[in-house]
Amino acid sequence: MDKFIIKNIIMLSLILGAILGLLAPIPYVGGVMLFAVLVLAAPIVVLYLIMDSKLDLTTPKDSIITGALIGFCSDLTFALCYSIVMVILAQGFHYTPNFFLTAMLTHSPVWLVLLFILFLGVLCATTNAFSGFATFYIINFIRDMYEKQHPEVSKQNNNYAEYK
Secondary structure (H helix, E strand, C coil): CCHHHHHHHHHHHHHHHHHHHHHCCCCCCHHHHHHHHHHHHHHHHHHHHHHCCCCCCCCHHHHHHHHHHHHHHHHHHHHHHHHHHHHHHHHHCCCCCCHHHHHHHHHCCHHHHHHHHHHHHHHHHHHHHHHHHHHHHHHHHHHHHHHHHCHHHHHHHHHHHHHC
8 A cells, every 4th residue: 555545544544433433422332432433434434545546455465454554543543532531521510421431541541541542542453454344344245245246347448457
Protein backbone atom coordinates (compact mmCIF):
# COMPACT_ATOMS: atom_id res chain seq x y z
CA MET A 1 0.00 0.00 0.00
CA ASP A 2 1.17 3.48 -0.71
CA LYS A 3 1.30 6.41 1.70
CA PHE A 4 -1.80 8.09 0.28
CA ILE A 5 -3.99 5.07 1.02
CA ILE A 6 -2.53 4.65 4.51
CA LYS A 7 -3.13 8.35 5.19
CA ASN A 8 -6.77 8.01 4.09
CA ILE A 9 -7.23 4.90 6.22
CA ILE A 10 -5.78 6.56 9.31
CA MET A 11 -7.73 9.80 8.86
CA LEU A 12 -11.06 8.04 8.35
CA SER A 13 -10.50 5.71 11.30
CA LEU A 14 -9.55 8.66 13.52
CA ILE A 15 -12.71 10.51 12.47
CA LEU A 16 -14.85 7.41 13.02
CA GLY A 17 -13.33 6.85 16.46
CA ALA A 18 -13.94 10.46 17.44
CA ILE A 19 -17.58 10.31 16.34
CA LEU A 20 -18.16 7.05 18.21
CA GLY A 21 -16.35 8.39 21.28
CA LEU A 22 -18.50 11.52 21.36
CA LEU A 23 -21.70 9.46 21.09
CA ALA A 24 -20.67 6.77 23.62
CA PRO A 25 -21.57 8.68 26.84
CA ILE A 26 -25.25 8.72 25.81
CA PRO A 27 -27.08 6.13 27.95
CA TYR A 28 -27.98 2.90 26.10
CA VAL A 29 -25.99 4.05 23.07
CA GLY A 30 -22.57 3.54 24.64
CA GLY A 31 -22.72 -0.24 24.34
CA VAL A 32 -23.53 -0.04 20.65
CA MET A 33 -20.71 2.45 20.08
CA LEU A 34 -18.24 0.23 21.93
CA PHE A 35 -19.33 -2.74 19.80
CA ALA A 36 -18.93 -0.60 16.70
CA VAL A 37 -15.38 0.42 17.60
CA LEU A 38 -14.49 -3.15 18.62
CA VAL A 39 -15.84 -4.97 15.59
CA LEU A 40 -17.39 -2.73 12.95
CA ALA A 41 -14.79 0.00 12.48
CA ALA A 42 -12.77 -1.90 9.87
CA PRO A 43 -15.72 -2.93 7.69
CA ILE A 44 -17.14 0.60 7.77
CA VAL A 45 -13.88 2.27 6.71
CA VAL A 46 -12.95 -0.45 4.19
CA LEU A 47 -16.37 -0.39 2.53
CA TYR A 48 -16.32 3.40 2.37
CA LEU A 49 -12.89 3.45 0.74
CA ILE A 50 -13.80 0.69 -1.70
CA MET A 51 -17.01 2.47 -2.69
CA ASP A 52 -15.00 5.69 -3.12
CA SER A 53 -12.52 3.77 -5.36
CA LYS A 54 -9.55 4.63 -3.17
CA LEU A 55 -8.84 1.13 -1.86
CA ASP A 56 -8.69 -2.29 -3.44
CA LEU A 57 -7.89 -5.19 -1.15
CA THR A 58 -5.98 -7.72 -3.22
CA THR A 59 -4.74 -10.18 -0.60
CA PRO A 60 -5.94 -11.40 2.78
CA LYS A 61 -2.74 -10.00 4.28
CA ASP A 62 -3.70 -6.49 3.12
CA SER A 63 -7.14 -6.86 4.67
CA ILE A 64 -5.72 -8.02 8.01
CA ILE A 65 -3.15 -5.22 8.20
CA THR A 66 -5.73 -2.63 7.15
CA GLY A 67 -8.24 -3.88 9.72
CA ALA A 68 -5.67 -3.84 12.52
CA LEU A 69 -4.56 -0.31 11.63
CA ILE A 70 -8.16 0.90 11.52
CA GLY A 71 -8.99 -0.77 14.83
CA PHE A 72 -6.01 0.64 16.70
CA CYS A 73 -6.38 4.20 15.37
CA SER A 74 -10.14 4.33 15.89
CA ASP A 75 -9.75 3.05 19.45
CA LEU A 76 -7.21 5.74 20.32
CA THR A 77 -9.51 8.59 19.30
CA PHE A 78 -12.56 6.78 20.74
CA ALA A 79 -10.87 6.51 24.14
CA LEU A 80 -9.55 10.07 24.03
CA CYS A 81 -12.90 11.64 23.10
CA TYR A 82 -14.83 9.40 25.49
CA SER A 83 -12.47 10.22 28.37
CA ILE A 84 -12.66 13.95 27.77
CA VAL A 85 -16.46 13.94 27.55
CA MET A 86 -16.79 11.76 30.67
CA VAL A 87 -14.49 14.00 32.74
CA ILE A 88 -16.35 17.13 31.55
CA LEU A 89 -19.69 15.55 32.45
CA ALA A 90 -18.44 14.40 35.86
CA GLN A 91 -16.57 17.54 36.88
CA GLY A 92 -18.70 20.20 35.23
CA PHE A 93 -22.22 18.81 35.41
CA HIS A 94 -21.92 16.13 38.15
CA TYR A 95 -23.41 13.54 35.79
CA THR A 96 -22.01 10.04 35.42
CA PRO A 97 -23.53 7.72 32.84
CA ASN A 98 -21.06 5.00 33.88
CA PHE A 99 -19.92 5.34 37.46
CA PHE A 100 -17.06 2.82 37.28
CA LEU A 101 -15.42 4.38 34.22
CA THR A 102 -15.95 7.90 35.50
CA ALA A 103 -14.34 7.02 38.81
CA MET A 104 -11.45 5.33 37.03
CA LEU A 105 -10.86 8.31 34.76
CA THR A 106 -11.05 10.93 37.48
CA HIS A 107 -9.22 9.14 40.31
CA SER A 108 -6.70 6.81 38.66
CA PRO A 109 -3.13 7.69 37.79
CA VAL A 110 -2.58 8.76 34.20
CA TRP A 111 -0.25 5.83 33.46
CA LEU A 112 -2.98 3.36 34.45
CA VAL A 113 -5.54 5.00 32.17
CA LEU A 114 -3.00 5.05 29.31
CA LEU A 115 -2.22 1.36 29.91
CA PHE A 116 -5.94 0.55 29.81
CA ILE A 117 -6.34 2.52 26.56
CA LEU A 118 -3.33 0.73 25.04
CA PHE A 119 -4.74 -2.67 26.05
CA LEU A 120 -8.10 -1.77 24.54
CA GLY A 121 -6.29 -0.57 21.39
CA VAL A 122 -4.59 -3.95 20.97
CA LEU A 123 -7.91 -5.68 21.53
CA CYS A 124 -9.60 -3.47 18.93
CA ALA A 125 -6.74 -4.06 16.49
CA THR A 126 -7.14 -7.82 16.86
CA THR A 127 -10.91 -7.90 16.48
CA ASN A 128 -10.89 -5.42 13.59
CA ALA A 129 -8.14 -7.42 11.86
CA PHE A 130 -10.51 -10.38 11.91
CA SER A 131 -13.51 -8.33 10.78
CA GLY A 132 -11.39 -6.77 7.99
CA PHE A 133 -10.38 -10.29 6.95
CA ALA A 134 -14.03 -11.39 6.96
CA THR A 135 -14.98 -8.27 4.97
CA PHE A 136 -12.37 -9.17 2.33
CA TYR A 137 -13.86 -12.62 1.85
CA ILE A 138 -17.44 -11.38 1.84
CA ILE A 139 -16.61 -8.76 -0.80
CA ASN A 140 -14.85 -11.37 -2.96
CA PHE A 141 -17.80 -13.75 -2.51
CA ILE A 142 -20.23 -11.05 -3.67
CA ARG A 143 -17.97 -10.20 -6.65
CA ASP A 144 -17.78 -13.87 -7.65
CA MET A 145 -21.57 -14.26 -7.41
CA TYR A 146 -22.04 -11.13 -9.53
CA GLU A 147 -19.56 -12.35 -12.15
CA LYS A 148 -21.34 -15.72 -12.35
CA GLN A 149 -24.69 -14.03 -12.92
CA HIS A 150 -23.28 -11.45 -15.37
CA PRO A 151 -20.53 -13.13 -17.40
CA GLU A 152 -20.58 -10.45 -20.13
CA VAL A 153 -19.61 -7.75 -17.63
CA SER A 154 -16.71 -9.78 -16.26
CA LYS A 155 -15.52 -10.49 -19.83
CA GLN A 156 -15.54 -6.75 -20.58
CA ASN A 157 -13.61 -6.08 -17.38
CA ASN A 158 -11.03 -8.72 -18.34
CA ASN A 159 -10.63 -7.18 -21.80
CA TYR A 160 -10.22 -3.74 -20.23
CA ALA A 161 -7.56 -5.09 -17.86
CA GLU A 162 -5.64 -6.53 -20.81
CA TYR A 163 -5.52 -3.13 -22.55
CA LYS A 164 -4.24 -1.39 -19.44
